[in-house]
Amino acid sequence: MYDVAIIGAGVVGGMITRELSRYNLRIVLLEKENDVAMGATKANSAIVHAGFDAKEGSLKAKLNVRGSEMMELVANELGVKYKRNGSLVIGFGDDDRETIKVLYERGIKNGVRDLAILDQEELRRLEPNIGKNATCALHAPTGAIICPYELTVASIGNAMDNGAELKLNFPVTAIERNNGAYEITSVNKTITAKYIVNAAGVYSDAIARMVGDDSFTVHPRRGEYILLDKECGNLVSHTIFRTPSKMGKGILVSPTVDGNLLTGPTSVDIEDKSDRSTTAGGFAHVIKETAENVEGVPFGKTITSFCGLRAVGSTGDFIITSPLRGFVNAAGIESPGLSAAPAIAEYIVDILRESGLALHENKDFNPIRRPMHHFIEASIEEKNEIIAKDRTYGKIVCRCETVTEGEILEAIRTNPKPRDLDGVKRRTRAQMGRCQGGFCSPRIVELLARELGIAYEDVTKFGGKSRLNYGRTKGDK
Amino acid sequence: MTDLVIIGGGPAGMSAAIAAYESGIRDILILERDSRLGGILGQCIHNGFGLHRFGEELTGPEYAWRYEEKVRAMNIPFKLGTMVLDINENKVITATNEDDGIFQIEAKAIILAMGCRERSKGALNIAGTRPAGIYSAGTAQKFVNIEGYMPGKNVVILGSGDIGLIMARRMTLEGAKVHAVCELMPYSGGLARNIEQCLNDFGIPLKLSHTVVEIHGKERLEGVTIAKVDENRRPIAETREYIPCDTLLLSVGLIPENELSKSAGVALDRVTSGAIVDQDRQTNIEGVYACGNVLHVHDLVDYVSEEAEIAGKSAAAYIKGEKCDAVSVDIKTDGRIRYTVPQKITQDKDISVYFRVSDVFRNVTVAVYKNGEKVFSKKRPKVAPGEMESIKLSKNIFAGASELEFRLEQN
Numbered sequence: 001m002y003d004v005a006i007i008g009a010g011v012v013g014g015m016i017t018r019e020l021s022r023y024n025l026r027i028v029l030l031e032k033e034n035d036v037a038m039g040a041t042k043a044n045s046a047i048v049h050a051g052f053d054a055k056e057g058s059l060k061a062k063l064n065v066r067g068s069e070m071m072e073l074v075a076n077e078l079g080v081k082y083k084r085n086g087s088l089v090i091g092f093g094d095d096d097r098e099t100i101k102v103l104y105e106r107g108i109k110n111g112v113r114d115l116a117i118l119d120q121e122e123l124r125r126l127e128p129n130i131g132k133n134a135t136c137a138l139h140a141p142t143g144a145i146i147c148p149y150e151l152t153v154a155s156i157g158n159a160m161d162n163g164a165e166l167k168l169n170f171p172v173t174a175i176e177r178n179n180g181a182y183e184i185t186s187v188n189k190t191i192t193a194k195y196i197v198n199a200a201g202v203y204s205d206a207i208a209r210m211v212g213d214d215s216f217t218v219h220p221r222r223g224e225y226i227l228l229d230k231e232c233g234n235l236v237s238h239t240i241f242r243t244p245s246k247m248g249k250g251i252l253v254s255p256t257v258d259g260n261l262l263t264g265p266t267s268v269d270i271e272d273k274s275d276r277s278t279t280a281g282g283f284a285h286v287i288k289e290t291a292e293n294v295e296g297v298p299f300g301k302t303i304t305s306f307c308g309l310r311a312v313g314s315t316g317d318f319i320i321t322s323p324l325r326g327f328v329n330a331a332g333i334e335s336p337g338l339s340a341a342p343a344i345a346e347y348i349v350d351i352l353r354e355s356g357l358a359l360h361e362n363k364d365f366n367p368i369r370r371p372m373h374h375f376i377e378a379s380i381e382e383k384n385e386i387i388a389k390d391r392t393y394g395k396i397v398c399r400c401e402t403v404t405e406g407e408i409l410e411a412i413r414t415n416p417k418p419r420d421l422d423g424v425k426r427r428t429r430a431q432m433g434r435c436q437g438g439f440c441s442p443r444i445v446e447l448l449a450r451e452l453g454i455a456y457e458d459v460t461k462f463g464g465k466s467r468l469n470y471g472r473t474k475g476d477k
Numbered sequence: 478m479t480d481l482v483i484i485g486g487g488p489a490g491m492s493a494a495i496a497a498y499e500s501g502i503r504d505i506l507i508l509e510r511d512s513r514l515g516g517i518l519g520q521c522i523h524n525g526f527g528l529h530r531f532g533e534e535l536t537g538p539e540y541a542w543r544y545e546e547k548v549r550a551m552n553i554p555f556k557l558g559t560m561v562l563d564i565n566e567n568k569v570i571t572a573t574n575e576d577d578g579i580f581q582i583e584a585k586a587i588i589l590a591m592g593c594r595e596r597s598k599g600a601l602n603i604a605g606t607r608p609a610g611i612y613s614a615g616t617a618q619k620f621v622n623i624e625g626y627m628p629g630k631n632v633v634i635l636g637s638g639d640i641g642l643i644m645a646r647r648m649t650l651e652g653a654k655v656h657a658v659c660e661l662m663p664y665s666g667g668l669a670r671n672i673e674q675c676l677n678d679f680g681i682p683l684k685l686s687h688t689v690v691e692i693h694g695k696e697r698l699e700g701v702t703i704a705k706v707d708e709n710r711r712p713i714a715e716t717r718e719y720i721p722c723d724t725l726l727l728s729v730g731l732i733p734e735n736e737l738s739k740s741a742g743v744a745l746d747r748v749t750s751g752a753i754v755d756q757d758r759q760t761n762i763e764g765v766y767a768c769g770n771v772l773h774v775h776d777l778v779d780y781v782s783e784e785a786e787i788a789g790k791s792a793a794a795y796i797k798g799e800k801c802d803a804v805s806v807d808i809k810t811d812g813r814i815r816y817t818v819p820q821k822i823t824q825d826k827d828i829s830v831y832f833r834v835s836d837v838f839r840n841v842t843v844a845v846y847k848n849g850e851k852v853f854s855k856k857r858p859k860v861a862p863g864e865m866e867s868i869k870l871s872k873n874i875f876a877g878a879s880e881l882e883f884r885l886e887q888n
Contacts, residue, residue, distance in 0.1 A: 229877070279604050
């Protein structure tokens with residue numbers, strides 16, 4: 001019997017699991033996919049928002065500002081790249097200037113530090129490549145960027161190193177309350193837990209219904225992005241938002257912590273919670289609006305495009321509720337969910353404590369995780385010491401991102417262990433560069449097969465039926 | 478200090494090394510990132526290599542071995558599994574491998590011979606899902622020919638570059654069904670002989686002016702929607718057609734891998750994406766040369782070897798301090814001729830100029846103008862973007878000129 005089961009290994013589930021691993025508890029994190037960070041966490045704007053967007057008094061506002069303040073420490077402990085690059089909300093005329101003033105006032109009320117309204121000249125000085133029709137901006141120096149799946153992998157890995165369990169390929173199909181505990185069933189397995197945290201993203205309404213809670217719904221909202229070559233990563237230094245309008249927040253342009261340039265997202269409500277397809281219209285929209293925001297974004301340098309689904313709740317705010325004893329929803333966590341995630345975790349743990357979960361501090365809890373990028377950031381002398389001990393760190397597998405075999409093997413052997421090609425990609429950046437795995441993916445398949453002790457043709461791209469090969473060629477049979 | 482460091486041990490690097498050796502240079506080092514010499518030829522197990530050089534139809538590995546044999550016989554040193562991480566303006570090379578760790582070498586001369594990479598699916602912004610089963614043609618070629626695994630059974634190929642055409646045949650021979658090769662342009666970017674031998678001989682349809690507009694399938698690819706494109710390369714909605722398939726191979730262009738060249742400060746040509754070079758294949762940095770597919774994408778490896786020999790000999794002359802009289806001639810093109818290599822002439826000697834055209838043209842004359850006067854012409858019945866052209870110019874043609882213009886004229 002587990003003390004707590006967390007359903008959904010996204011950034012929210014991951015941060016909650018880590019927060020709970022500070023205590024002497026039996027914890028299990030349940031995930032339906034073959035890896036962690038596979039839902040909304042995998043594909044979003046990768047922004048730590050300053051906190052001026054959400055209405056004052058809302059959970060979104062409170063947890064965003066708190067989460068944003070916590071994020072730097074959390075990132076440092078977990079060895080996750082974090083950069084406080086500041087954000088700019090740019091305006092194109094008088095209407096936008098009025099909205100920017102409203103955002104400024106709201107930000108002050110929400111407790112956001114150091115906000116300032118800039119005129120065109122000040123804006124241009126900060127960002128020389130800004131769209132020539134932009135006339136003013138709200139500057140939020142506390143805005144930051146982070147890689148959402150890196151943060152999630154690290155928080156879950158840290159929680160596992162501190163004793164939490166992770167069950168992948170565990171889609172929850174039923175929950176029964178029995179003798180004061182919950183029986184949680186997947187396809188043909190059942191586990192029991194005293195407490196449940198529902199962090200199932202776009203599926204969190206379906207999970208809540210399993211215990212009879214139909215007080216909310218969650219629907220998917222498509223967001224399409226285009227990611228550009230590192231060559232373009234210096235085009236802007238801040239995260240550039242447009243002034244929000246009735247049409248939504250619009251297309252942002254931002255450097256990423258890994259040095260690429262990210263543009264997007266579109267914003268379209270859809271029905272199918274598993275439909276992560278991109279559209280020709282979406283690309284056209286991203287490209288058109290980006291051109292207005294920033295001059296000279298070279299879309300010929302596109303590395304890849306992708307689509308994420310925001311989990312939009314029916315209440316307009318985060319849905320953090322406890323509809324029955326021992327069951328807590330962390331639902332409807334759309335933007336600013338990534339920014340708020342550390343604060344959501346704290347908040348949920350408080351709710352669990354209040355509902356009777358005994359929290360005794362785990363004396364052995366270690367908040368520190370070795371950064372996945374410790375090798376790449378080492379000096380040449382340090383690298384040579386590492387290579388002298390383990391020669392695989394001298395061998396480059398991914399040429400575009402210069403990732404060594406040692407780093408790939410280290411990732412495959414580190415919690416939460418990747419089981420597929422995309423899992424290695426998200427942990428090491430191998431296959432994430434200009435050639436998109438053209439050269440290195442056959443070698444990574446080989447390393448994965450060897451390390452996992454499975455056949456070469458059984459290695460998948462991302463679990464399930466996403467197989468890469470159909471067995472031997474004629475001559476090799 | 479090493480006399481000559483060659484980055485890349487493929488056909489260009491080996492040929493350059495041999496030429497430098499034959500010109501009297503002994504202190505040579507080849508750095509190769511793969512675990513063997515030969516570059517991409519190792520996975521090109523089809524024949525057709527070496528017709529011009531050796532008058533024989535060799536396979537890729539056989540062609541590479543002709544050069545590797547010589548490199549070994551000459552005892553030219555090479556390091557395998559060695560990736561160059563950086564080249565700086567002072568010709569200091571930083572590289573890494575399992576035995577030496579990260580190390581630095583200072584070179585008198587450097588030859589860049591890193592080859593090219595395939596344009597990826599990501600760069601195309603095709604709408605739809607991102608399932609398994611989408612590979613660049615070269616990656617699929619590695620799975621089949623090196624690893625011995627079949628990446629799929631029902632295949633559509635986007636792009637009619639040579640690797641795509643070769644893989645259409647290869648997948649068919651291995652028992653897969655290739656449903657179509659779609660080419661965005663109204664002509665193929667591949668060699669005429671490959672269209673004949675790899676598609677027509679196997680009844681594989683080549684759909685010109687067609688592209689893939691949508692990808693279907695959540696886990697493994699389930700199908701693609703293709704469509705005809707208009708003269709502005711925009712898909713025509715009424716022509717959309719769904720083809721069920723489990724594999725999409727992409728052969729949509731090759732990009733010279735010049736990240737290292739950029740770190741060294743080498744100036745690049747916007748058309749070729751390779752270095753701007755003179756007749757010796759010397760870049761804007763003295764003592765730094767480029768040859769092979771890192772300089773511009775070639776159609777035949779025979780021409781890679783030929784070009785690399787020029788670079789190898791020239792680097793040797795540079796190391797020994799030999800020079801001809803200096804001249805300064807820029808080569809311009811009319812757009813119908815997309816580019817030339819070299820782009821400039823700096824020494825007074827006979828030269829070869831390679832070039833590609835921008836479209837399919839019939840009954841044309843390649844004309845060279847000096848100060849508005851035609852000084853050279855060569856008739857060609859047909860030229861196409863997929864096939865490289867070359868002419869030889871004797872030094873008296875550009876005597877006294879500061880510019881030559883290459884034009885393609887209709888007969």
